[in-house]
Structure formats: C-alpha cells, structure tokens
Amino acid sequence: MGTVGTDGRDGTAGERGRLINVAYRLLGSVTEAEDAVQDAYTRWYGLSRSRREEILSPGAWLTTVTGRICLDLLGSARARRERYVGAWLPEPLPDRAEWDRAGASAGPADPADRIVLDESVSMAFLVVLESMTPAERVAFVLHDVFRYPFAEIAGVLGRTPAACKQLASSARRRVDTASGPVPATGRPDVVRRVKEAWESKDVPALVGLLDPAAVMTADGGGMVGTVLRPVEGGARIARYMVAIADRAPGLELLERSVNGAPGLVARRAGVVATVASFGVAEGRVARIWVVRNPEKLRPWVGGFPDAPQGPPRHG
16 A cells, blocks of 8 residues: 655654554554554545644544544454454564665665564563453553553543543553563573574473473464464473474574564575564463464565574584
C-alpha cells in the first residue's frame, strides 16, 4: 500500500512512527499496524481542508482514529483466530541494524524500522496482551505504555474515563498474574548454549538448559509443518528439537535479536524459515515461542549479513 499525505505541510508527517509503534503493540502484527496507520492517514486526507484546519491537534486526531481502527481489528481478529490452524503468536520483529539493508534505502522505510524495541514489544509481553479483551488491551497499551490520559483514551473506546481506568486496571492484573518468565532483555549466554547444544544434537545438554516445566509454542498457521499444540516439559522439548535437526539437514542457526531480546533464526539455503524467541528464568529457558508462518516472517526476508556466529557448527 502506498504512503499518502505525509509531506509534513499539515504537521502530520512526524506522527507516523509513533502511530506504528502504538498499532504494533495493539495488534501484534507489523503488516496490520502499517495498514491501520495508513487507513488513519487516508481518513485524515479524506477530510476537507477546512475541516482539517479546525482540528487543533492532528496528532491526537490520528491517534484516536488509529486506536479505533485497531479496536475494530482486534474484535474481528478473535473470530479469525478461532479458525486459525494451531497456536497464534505475534509477528516477531528483527533488529533493523542486523538486516541486510541492500536496496532498502531506495524505497520507503520499512515499518519494522520505525518500531522502538523495548520491553513492551518482547514476545512474553505481547503474548500476555493477547489474553486481554480488545478494550482492555487498548486502555492498557495507551495508558501504561504510552502514558495517554484516560480522558483521551475515552475518546478511542467510547467510554467514560473512569471506565477506561477500570479496563486498564483489569489488564494490569492480567500482566501481574500471568504465568511464565521473562526478563525482556533475555540471556544471550543461555541462548548461545541452546544453539550449540541444538547444533550438536546433544539431548542431555538441552535438557540441562531447559526448565523441567518449560513450554514451547509454535505458530505455523497451517502453512508449514509444526506442532499444533504446545510441547510441555524440558525433556520432551529437547527430543523434539533434535528430531527437527535430524529431519532438516543443512539448517543454519543464527543468533539474532528477536523483539529486542536474544533469539535464534533458522534458515535453509539462505532463506529464513523459523524465528525463535526465548523466555529465560533463573538461568534456564522456561518458554520458547517459535514462529514459522511465512506470512509472519516477511520483515525478515531481507536476509542477514554472513557475520561470524560463534563456534563452528557440529554434526
């Protein structure tokens, strides 16, 4: 979709990055976030010039409209996910600095290049957001992450500020009581050891790195082969990982930043096939989120520079 109306003459050009940051956290999808923001800009430029001049804060107007679009999308997404094949996970985000930028400067900046990588985009945090109702998610993200006042959030949700405050409070309880790990910063040393053990097909080493109650969730979207239900237990996960390595000769593992935290990317013949994010607690991997749905790996299609990735591969 082409970019519209961002030449800056009406003061809206600088809003796009902030709006994409809001929309990604609300939707968990780079593509849907870009589309939602583009829709908001289309509506802005659909107003008459005199109507736009009457709006004192174009940025606030765009935020409200983007929020409402995301709210509608969240509602319809629930119905779509009931038909989704297997588990649904948010789209993983690369660290733009690690991409192969070849050709990127010739076109518009990729949406992923605009998203600030912080704790609020960690896979663990986004998965918790998925447990919220659409209204809770909007209230929580806008208030707790972006510090919008409830008076402004009320305009997005069509509710009173007091009701919005209650929604954010309910969402906060979900975050506080969510089971599972994970410091958003991750543990690069643990992820590196997982990579080495996986490459050498060392089941005992993997078992030692995984929490006994670890859970691995995979998202293939019905488009590629993967487990449809979470794999529970460190020993079962370790055996499954080695079985994957046996069935996929030539799989190359790379240490890469995933949503701002250490993760692993698997590629075959130079093509990214899998992106894995890890939740580490007390020195062991407690959660693994594996995204294989090719539609969710589009931000990764640029490939990676062939930089050294630690010890040579085994096996």
